[in-house]
Amino acid sequence: MGSYVVAFTAILLGVIGYSIFLEKRQRRLDREIEILQDYQRQSDLPSGAKAA
C-alpha cells in the first residue's frame, strides 16, 4: 500500500496546489476588477461631487 499512498499523495499535492494557485489568481482578478469599477465610478461623477 506504501507506494500507492505516496503516488496518491503526489497527485493530491499537485492538484490541490494548482487549485490553490487558481483560487488566489481569481481573488487577485476580482480585486483588480473592483479597483477598475471604483475608478470608473469616480470618473463618472461630476467634479463637485468628487471633491465632496
Next chain:
Amino acid sequence: MLHATTACLLIAGAAVSYFASTEKTMGDAQRILYLHVPMAWFGLIAFLVTAITGALYLRSREAEWDYWSQASAEVGWLCLTLTIVTGSIWAHAAWNTWWTWDPRLTTVFILWVINSGYLLLRGNMEDTLQSARFRAVVAIIGALDLPMIVMATRWFRGMHPVAPRMEPGMRVMLLISVAVFSVIFGILLVRRRGHLYLANRIALIKQETD
C-alpha cells in the same frame, strides 16, 4: 473549486483503496495504475488540445483559441508531471528502478520538455501576439511526439507494457477513475481559461483608461 477538486480526488482515492481488487503479482502497487493511466491520457489529450487550438489561433488570430491553448498547456503540464512522478514510483515498486530510458518513458519525457518550453515562452516574451504565434508553432511541432508516445511500446522494444489485459472489475475501476479525473481537469481547464480571458479584458481596460 478547491473543495470540488479535493472532494473528487478523495472519492477517487477511496474507491481505488477499498473497491479495487488487489493484483496477484504486483500487489497493492498495481493500484497506481488507476492514477497513472488517467494522468497519462489527460496529459496527451491536453497537449493535443493545445496543438489544435494553437492551429486554430494561427488560422483565425482570435485570442479565444490562444486562451484555450494556454489553459490546456498548463493543465497538461500538471498531468504529464504527475504521470512521470506516479510512473517513477510504480517503476520503483515493479522494476526496482526509479527511471529507465525506455522508449515510452523517453517520448513522454520529451513531451514534458516541449510542454515546459511552451510555458516558458509565454512567461519570457514581451510581444504577446508574437509569443502566441511562437507558442502555437511549438505546440504543433510538439504534437508530432504524440503518435510516437502512443506507438512507442509497439514500435520499439522496452520495459513498458504494451496493452495489459485487465479483469472486468479492474476495467470498471479504471473507467471510474478516468471519469473522476476528467471532472477535476475539466474544472481546472475552464477556470484557467476564464482567468486568461479576464486578465486580458482588465489589461485592455487599463490601456483605455491610461
